[in-house]
Amino acid sequence: MPLMDIGEVAERSGVPPSTLRYYEEIGLIRSQGRRGLRRQFDADVLLKLSLVGLGKIAGFSLDEIAGMFGENDEPDIPRERLRAKANELQRQILGLRTLRDALRHVADCQAPTHLECPTFRALLKTASRRPLVYHPSQPERGAGAKPARQRRKS
Known part of the structure; x- marks a missing residue:
């Protein structure tokens, strides 16, 4: 070769x-x-x-x-890791769809201001409790968990 x-x-x-x-x-x-x-x-x-x-x-x-390559550099991909990644992607997709639909509604909403739109207010409430879209770098929180506080950079 x-x-x-x-x-x-x-x-x-x-x-x-x-x-x-x-x-x-x-x-x-x-x-x-x-x-x-x-x-x-x-x-x-x-x-x-x-x-x-x-x-x-x-x-x-x-x-x-x-870690997905064996000793001879042959692919050795654990199928369970692929399933877990597929499930993670599914959660992201669902979160992104929800966010997309909410943003489209708010953009087209006939309310005089965004704050008068019930959907926008619900979106704000949801966003303050937990992220709408799961990111692997963010730990998942259980239902009812308090949101993590962000530190201010000085």
Whole structure:
């Protein structure tokens, strides 16, 4: 199998050379050596980069993605993690749909001001209790939990 240099890998994968160097630094991909100063990669790195890209689009961290490859760099993706990610995405989708519909209603509402719109007031009340859209970086709170207070930056 012929080797490709880092420039060719970058061109064919759409991943910048700086990112390829970073991925190699953290052990996500491996070069097979160098020709002069340029790293050389097997052609199978393109498949791995595609899998990394898909994992990133799905919201997995690079550490999580790295853990999805076995000893021989073969994909070893736990199906339960995929189900959990799909469920997380479903929650986000539902939250985004709710937010979209509320914003459209408020934009089209015939009330003299937004504050006179019952839907807008309900939206404000809901937003003050919990986020409308779940983000992985935000811990989920149970029903009735008090909202976390944000600290002011000084």
